[in-house]
Amino acid sequence: MANPFSKGWKYLMQSFDSAIDENADPKVQIEQAANAAKEQHNAITRQAAEIIGQKKQLEIKLNRLRETQADQQAKTKTALQMADKAAAEGDSAKAQEFNNTAEALASQLVATEQQLADLTTQYGAAEQAAKQAEEEQRRSEARLEEQLAEVNRLRAQVDQANMQEMSAQAMDTIGQFNADDSVPTLDGVRDKIERRYATALGQQELAESTATGAEGVMAEIEAGQAGADVAATSKLAEIRAAMEKEAATAGELTPGTESGGAQGVEAGQSDASAKPEHD
Missing domain, CATH: 1.20.5 (Single alpha-helices involved in coiled-coils or other helix-helix interfaces)
Incomplete structure (x- = not known):
């Protein structure tokens, strides 16, 4: 049976992570993603450098062993030549001494050649690993360039979204302004003038x-x-x-008549x- 406390803790952590993701600043998240991509590329580059360094180190050892092999071969030949010369001169003791020296040098040469063979095998594997590391580093570099280009695009998109939000808020603020009732409006003044x-x-x-x-x-x-x-x-x-x-x-006319006429x-x-x- 699952532990309820552990289950509840995981639920709370998941809920907390979701709340952080919802309320997080997109620019901060973009920077986090960009830094993570750079760090991953740097880690791949360091790993590739170590692998290539191991190949270089094996290459140095191979060159040194080849020089040792050549020197031991030359000394062995010289010892054999000296032993043959001493035997020809009738000095068997000295001839035996040179033969013993030649045998010792031959034993060292065999060991050197064995080391050289083993190191050559290791170098082949290291060389293959170095090629793969170089290819992976190039792919990581190309992937990082794509991610950085995407980061720049997202930054521009975030800036555009912020500007759009600011414009929308400004428009909402403008819409909240109401006309002052104590000041006559142009429409009212025009109606009054037209009425007069x-x-x-x-x-x-x-x-x-x-x-x-x-x-x-x-x-x-x-x-x-x-x-x-x-x-x-x-x-x-x-x-x-x-x-x-x-x-x-x-x-x-008489006077009376005149009077009557008048x-x-x-x-x-x-x-x-x-x-x-x-x-």
């Missing part, structure tokens, strides 16, 4: 209409008055003609002046 202008136009139109009507009434009154004057003048002319006719018929004239004038008013 329309009222003034209405007053002007009404005044012009009233003036035109008054002029028409006065013209009608003046026309009627002119007609009345013409009628009165015609009536006076008619009365004078009648009076002259009566005077010519009667001859001389009264008749006044009555006629009164009738003439009253007639237009009746019309």
Whole structure:
């Protein structure tokens, strides 16, 4: 049965890691990923350098063993030549001594050749490992270049996202500003001006209409008055003609008659002046 405390601890750690990932700064995470990629490449490079160094070290040993082998071969040949010369001269003791020396040198040469064979095998494996390490280091370098290019692209994308978020926040802030009620708006001022202008136009139109009507009434009154004057003048002319006719018929008028005639004239004038008013 699983330990509940261990299970709960793992759950809390996983939840904590998830919360960190959600709230972490993308730029920091990008830098962490870039540093991890660089560190991995550096580790591969160091490992490749060590493998190549081992190959170089084996190569140095091989060269030294080859020199030792050549020297031992030369000394062995010299010892054999000296032994043969001593034997030819009849000096068997010295010949035996040179033969013993040649045998010792031959034993050393065999050991050297064995070491050389083993080291050659090791060098072959080291050389193959060095080639693989070089290839892996080149692949790691190419992979690092791709990762760094991706890092630069992500950095630019993060900057663009930050700018977009700032622009969106600025737009939201602008939208929160409301118009000040204590200050008149342009629309309200325009409506007020148009209303006053329309009222003034209405007053002007009404005044012009009233003036035109008054002029028409006065013209009608003046026309009627002119007609009345013409009628009165015609009536006076008619009365004078009648009076002259009566005077010519009667001859001389008496004072009473003149007085009556004057009264008749006044009555006629009164009738003439009253007639237009009746019309």
